[in-house]
Amino acid sequence: MLKGHQSWIFNSKPVILSSAAVGGPFEAQGPLGSDFDLLHEDIWLGQDSYEKAEKKFLEQACEIAIQKANLKKEDIQFFISGDLMNQIISSSFAARTIGAPYLGIFGACSSSMEGLAIASLLIASKSAEYVVSATSSHNASAEKQFRYPTEYGSQKPPTAQWTVTGAGAALLAQEGDGPRVTSATIGRVIDMGISDPFNMGSAMAPAAVDTIEAHFRDFNISPDYYDVIATGDLGKIGHRIAGDLLAEHGLKIPREILTDCGILIYKKEQPVIAGGSGCACSATVTYGHFLNRMRKGELKRILIIATGALLSPLSYQQKESIPCIAHAVSIEM
Amino acid sequence: MSSKKNKKLTPVQQKYQSFAKAREPKPSVLRNCMRAFVSGGAICTFGQFLQWVFMTYFDFNEITAGNPTVAVLIIISVLLTGFGAYDHIAQWAGAGTIIPVTGFANTVASASIEHRSEGFVLGVGGNMFKLAGSVIAYGVFSAFVVAIIKITIQSLGGI
Incomplete structure (x- = not known):
């Protein structure tokens, strides 16, 4: 049901029956390593290309989520997925394996919450019994497509971020036990004219701020309603900018509530420069870490704002600025 | 907001960009220059040493020793690229490892390795000189x- 300008409220509260997070070796070394369901030592996963490895990550996340809910692939009515690869091949190829009716989406790194919002809408409108929403990213395949070859020796600036290798999946149902999706706010495309692909945090921060403000305006609640408000992958720099920008706009979010998945996923000592990024950043942290904490009773209400930079390798070479988007989903226990 | 050459940022965009700039860490130019000087200098000194080896122990003079010296530097940097060490060295060294011939070898080798999955013709051959x-x-x-x-x-x- 529409609420305010750009939000949906799900009165039936779709349940996240199960969720899964799969990660690579770098994620395993991070502080959230124990929240992953499966960790791989090899970023190739025994495949002969990074793209195939990414697809494998996504398939595994979906399989684990389905298995955890004691369901079979055939029970899944719709599969919603998105990723960063050209023509979202990881998602479509994983959908070929899963065999469920499939909706491919692209919201860059915001795909995780875009997928979760659409899946919740399908469940809330009684259009489906079981829906899987998933997303993936792979450090090497993203570097290959968007930047330089992985072994190329260029020095990255202090604003650069590290794409998370992994995949996250959530299985939603009409009824059952687990965290429930209560509302979602769909973001607008915001472009502040930043065109440096090594500075995604600054480019995406205004989009996150816009969506957060829209969310609190539409629902007329205050930030302390939530135990955690986490942006997707702003990294250290974008997180600081977003916090300051929100304060400047008069929306004060306590420091201990506002956090960022891109900061949480890696340790300070890991050479990730400004933090994590990629579709799998918000997906693995939300579907692994945050949902685990909710199930343990440590968190009651969380708001995840997945941020995405809607650029293509061509658009930035043609000196276009980077349009950004953010989608917020609120999950309550 | 399209990318015309005479692109003008709106006042809101300009305001935001200076707001963001104030919160972004700046690359340390002095530190990067020092590192580039040390690492680039080390590579060149090593090259000089190789040239001396070729002139002293092999039948080369000052001019002809150039080719085998460059070849050895290229082989070393291609091997370091293949073993996945070069990009880590370069993150520290910056321009110091890009400017010498080692940087050129790295661009060719890294692109070739990266596109091996697309085959020898369309992948390696077609992308080797991408950078x-x-x-x-x-x-x-x-x-x-x-x-x-x-x-x-x-x-x-x-x-």
């Missing part, structure tokens, strides 16, 4: 322009 191509194109063109200038000055009775 190095512009260096070759403009390098050859610059050499051509410099040569023309030199010939013109010589024919005018210059040096």
Whole structure:
């Protein structure tokens, strides 16, 4: 049901029956390593290309989520997925394996919450019994497509971020036990004219701020309603900018509530420069870490704002600025 | 907001960009220059050492020793690229490892390795010079322009 300008409220509260997070070796070394369901030592996963490895990550996340809910692939009515690869091949190829009716989406790194919002809408409108929403990213395949070859020796600036290798999946149902999706706010495309692909945090921060403000305006609640408000992958720099920008706009979010998945996923000592990024950043942290904490009773209400930079390798070479988007989903226990 | 050459940022965008700039860490130019000096200098000193080895222990003179010296440097940097060490060294060294011939070898090798999954023809062959191509194109063109200038000055009775 529409609420305010750009939000949906799900009165039936779709349940996240199960969720899964799969990660690579770098994620395993991070502080959230124990929240992953499966960790791989090899970023190739025994495949002969990074793209195939990414697809494998996504398939595994979906399989684990389905298995955890004691369901079979055939029970899944719709599969919603998105990723960063050209023509979202990881998602479509994983959908070929899963065999469920499939909706491919692209919201860059915001795909995780875009997928979760659409899946919740399908469940809330009684259009489906079981829906899987998933997303993936792979450090090497993203570097290959968007930047330089992985072994190329260029020095990255202090604003650069590290794409998370992994995949996250959530299985939603009409009824059952687990965290429930209560509302979602769909973001607008915001472009502040930043065109440096090594500075995604600054480019995406205004989009996150816009969506957060829209969310609190539409629902007329205050930030302390939530135990955690986490942006997707702003990294250290974008997180600081977003916090300051929100304060400047008069929306004060306590420091201990506002956090960022891109900061949480890696340790300070890991050479990730400004933090994590990629579709799998918000997906693995939300579907692994945050949902685990909710199930343990440590968190009651969380708001995840997945941020995405809607650029293509061509658009930035043609000196276009980077349009950004953010989608917020609120999950309550 | 499209990318016309005379692109103008709106006042809101300009305000945001200076807001963001104030919160972004700046790359340390001095530190990067020092590191580039040390690492680039080390590579060049090592090259000088190789040249001395070729001149002392092999049958090369100061001019002909250049080729085997460069070949050894290229082989080393290609191996370091293949073993996944070069990019880590370069993150520290910056321009120090890009400017010497080792950087050129790294661009070719890294692109070849990266696109091996697309096969030898469309992958390795087609992408090998993806990054190095512009260096070759403009390098050859610059050499051509410099040569023309030199010939013109010589024919005018210059040096």
